[in-house]
Amino acid sequence: MTINWFKYSSPASFYPLAGRFIPWFFAAAALLAIGGLYISFFLAPTDAQQGEAYRIIFIHVPAAWMSMFLYIVMAMWAGVGLAFNTRLSSMVASALAPTGAMMTFVALWTGSLWGKPMWGTWWVWDARLTSELILLFLYFGFMSLQAAIDDPRRADKAGAVIALVGVINVPIIYFSVKWWNTLHQGASVSLMKSPTMARTMLLGMLVMALAFWMYSIAAMLMRLRSIILERERNSDWVKGLKERLS
Amino acid sequence: MNWSSAAEFFAMGGYAGFIWGSFGVTAACIALEIVVLGARHRRALRALPRTDSPPNPG
Numbered sequence: 001m002t003i004n005w006f007k008y009s010s011p012a013s014f015y016p017l018a019g020r021f022i023p024w025f026f027a028a029a030a031l032l033a034i035g036g037l038y039i040s041f042f043l044a045p046t047d048a049q050q051g052e053a054y055r056i057i058f059i060h061v062p063a064a065w066m067s068m069f070l071y072i073v074m075a076m077w078a079g080v081g082l083a084f085n086t087r088l089s090s091m092v093a094s095a096l097a098p099t100g101a102m103m104t105f106v107a108l109w110t111g112s113l114w115g116k117p118m119w120g121t122w123w124v125w126d127a128r129l130t131s132e133l134i135l136l137f138l139y140f141g142f143m144s145l146q147a148a149i150d151d152p153r154r155a156d157k158a159g160a161v162i163a164l165v166g167v168i169n170v171p172i173i174y175f176s177v178k179w180w181n182t183l184h185q186g187a188s189v190s191l192m193k194s195p196t197m198a199r200t201m202l203l204g205m206l207v208m209a210l211a212f213w214m215y216s217i218a219a220m221l222m223r224l225r226s227i228i229l230e231r232e233r234n235s236d237w238v239k240g241l242k243e244r245l246s
Numbered sequence: 247m248n249w250s251s252a253a254e255f256f257a258m259g260g261y262a263g264f265i266w267g268s269f270g271v272t273a274a275c276i277a278l279e280i281v282v283l284g285a286r287h288r289r290a291l292r293a294l295p296r297t298d299s300p301p302n303p304g
Binding site: 052099219 | 291
């Protein structure tokens with residue numbers, strides 16, 4: 001069986017395909033979230049130093065990972081759209097931005113609620129927290145720049161430039177805890193060495209991260225379908241769409 | 247099992263506000279995003295030009 005992958009790079013054929021996949025990604029996200037929450041609250045033991053407060057890690061770390069990962073994916077698709085002038089790539093970038101911003105907000109919010117009982121402060125202007133806040137502003141900048149430009153293709157190009165320039169911030173966030181003195185702890189999980197945490201805690205974090213990942217894909221696809229309809233409303237394939245309201 | 251009663255579970259060892267403030271706001275953000283996404287898609291469908299009506303003369 002041969003699959004023509006290029007076929008799906010056109011909005012007309014991607015729209016129904018995305019529609020078929022969305023429920024599956026939502027279902028996967030829900031099941032993983034149920035499993036992840038069960039591990040987070042019932043299997044993972046109380047922490048010897050932090051008591052129950054450490055359980056914030058099960059949202060905080062996955063959200064922080066997704067905030068950086070989604071930004072890189074967004075910048076990559078924006079870059080592909082800029083380089084090859086492919087409409088759908090740029091639309092994917094636009095569809096990722098609000099979900100990425102939400103993940104960034106969740107990482108900052110939960111970090112604040114974790115910092116208060118453990119560090120004694122909601123916020124500190126150190127490198128890790130400040131660079132994550134800059135990530136939030138990069139998402140906002142991308143979205144407001146695109147919203148301010150009427151011509152969608154020009155908005156795509158302007159957005160791609162800010163997205164690509166902002167990528168430099170991601171390694172700064174990631175390595176900030178190594179490069180600068182900070183209240184924030186170092187990475188508990190890294191590719192270079194074995195994790196420095198209990199196995200059930202690690203498992204809970206990974207399952208929650210997978211749940212956030214599946215959710216992000218589902219949300220991105222939903223938003224992408226709306227963007228496709230908004231931009232292509234006058235094209236012939238949209239006129240023949242079955243799900244359209246009469 | 248970490249908890250001997252529901253009350254103990256919700257108390258979270260004295261960190262209830264921080265824990266439920268984290269998990270609750272995250273859940274609320276996700277729920278809100280899903281509602282907004284659904285509304286946007288319905289709005290996009292409603293905004294499509296009608297195909298059955300004759301062209302607007304003017």
